[in-house]
Amino acid sequence: MIATHLIIHGHVQGVFYRDWTVATARSLGLAGWVRNLPDGTVEAHLEGERGAIERMIAAMHDGPPRAAPTRIDAREVEPQGLRTFERR
Template identity: 55%
Template sequence: MGDIAKLCRIRGKVQGVWYRAWTVEQAEARGLTGWVRNRADGSVEALFAGPPDKVADMIAACHQGPRAARVVDVAVEDFAGDIPEGFAQTSDT
């Protein structure tokens, strides 16, 4: 089975708690590509692409996040757009 890509919207206390930097570290450790950014509504949005088991593991980790985060929901959908090289923190939306 080939690589997959999932777009995630993480809600809760996820801004101002190093969630994006934590996400970059965690995704890179799993060899994933994609990006993470803050949303104007206070959520964090992330794209994870790579082997299905690694993507699933990353999504599971997002339910916890870094120590100061308080995640209340992680919404996941399939993604069919362009996948960047590497994993980066991008501009807020």
């Protein structure tokens, strides 16, 4: 079990990016959360198996149809022991 903190840059607010993230993360068996930040980025915390997190991050580079992510900053952090994935 690992955890990763992400900041997603680009056109990621107002395009259902958070809802898409929740659905995709849950389908991969990940726990964590996602939220919009005031600067127009999206912040996410992912917890789970390394392979599932890597698949999630790869998918997040595309996101839902109207999104246009330009960069994802990721860093490994300590797991918080979360059990579900939610939108904040």
